[in-house]
Amino acid sequence: MEPDPWFGSADFGRIDRFVDEAIVTEFYCIGLPLWPRHSAYVTRRDGEVQRIPIPLQRRSVLLGYLRKPLWFATIVLAAPVVATPARWAWLAVPALVLGALAAVLTFVAGRLSRDERERRALLRRIVGVGAPPELLPPRLRAALGHAAESAWAAQSGEPWRRAIARGCASEILIVLADYAAEPELVAHARASFDQLTN
Numbered sequence: 001m002e003p004d005p006w007f008g009s010a011d012f013g014r015i016d017r018f019v020d021e022a023i024v025t026e027f028y029c030i031g032l033p034l035w036p037r038h039s040a041y042v043t044r045r046d047g048e049v050q051r052i053p054i055p056l057q058r059r060s061v062l063l064g065y066l067r068k069p070l071w072f073a074t075i076v077l078a079a080p081v082v083a084t085p086a087r088w089a090w091l092a093v094p095a096l097v098l099g100a101l102a103a104v105l106t107f108v109a110g111r112l113s114r115d116e117r118e119r120r121a122l123l124r125r126i127v128g129v130g131a132p133p134e135l136l137p138p139r140l141r142a143a144l145g146h147a148a149e150s151a152w153a154a155q156s157g158e159p160w161r162r163a164i165a166r167g168c169a170s171e172i173l174i175v176l177a178d179y180a181a182e183p184e185l186v187a188h189a190r191a192s193f194d195q196l197t198n
Contacts, residue, residue: 009037013064015057015110018120020044021130025060032069036061041131054135063110070102119178126151126175133179145179148172164189169196 011024012033021043027033039060040051077095080088112120120130127144129136136144152160152172160176164185169192177185 007031011040012068013057013060013062013110015060015063016112016116016120017110018112018117018130019124021120021124023054023057023060025057025064027064032072033064036064041129041135043129043131045128052129052131052140053137054131059110063105067102067105070098070105074099074102122171123175123178126172134181141179145176148175148179152176161185164192167192169193 007030008028009026010029010033012027012029013025014022016023021041023039023041025039026037028035028037036056039054039057041054043050043052074095077091077098081092081095120132123132124130127147129144133141133145149160152163152170155170155172156163156168158168160173163170164173164177165188170189171193173189174186174193177189
């Protein structure tokens with residue numbers, strides 16, 4: 001990863017990291033993030049990094065604003081403690097508090113839950129991108145949904161909704177229901193698949 005530029009624009013607020021995918025927000029910046037330009041789902045397809053534009057993600061924007069300034073404040077407070085401990089030792093406490101907060105926001109906040117990691121792993125296996133369908137631009141979402149339909153058609157001539165209704169177990173069916181934005185169908189397809197594999 002290239003270092004953040006002092007002036008211009010750069011990615012901050014990396015969240016939802018999964019394998020080589022993540023959500024980031026590009027900010028205008030002068031050393032520190034000033035104003036968000038847009039969020040993107042960053043993934044790697046066919047060996048190349050791709051940035052899929054998505055709506056601004058509030059968590060990414062918030063963490064983008066907080067992480068780097070908190071690390072900067074930690075360094076500013078800790079430097080006098082290291083340089084002249086006899087005089088500035090009292091700054092160690094706020095420096096440690098800010099450092100701990102910065103560490104939590106950098107290494108803990110923005111993680112995916114176990115269920116969401118499994119969901120994105122499944123989406124990635126079937127359509128090549130782990131991005132949740134609801135985040136994707138309509139054209140890309142339609143194209144990836146069609147790819148999942150083609151994968152199912154190559155496996156079975158039965159309409160996928162009917163296959164889910166009769167309890168057919170397939171990861172492709174879970175993805176098709178997810179792309180159709182029908183949670184009840186997702187739950188039904190997943191239950192059938194889990195029953196087969198457990």
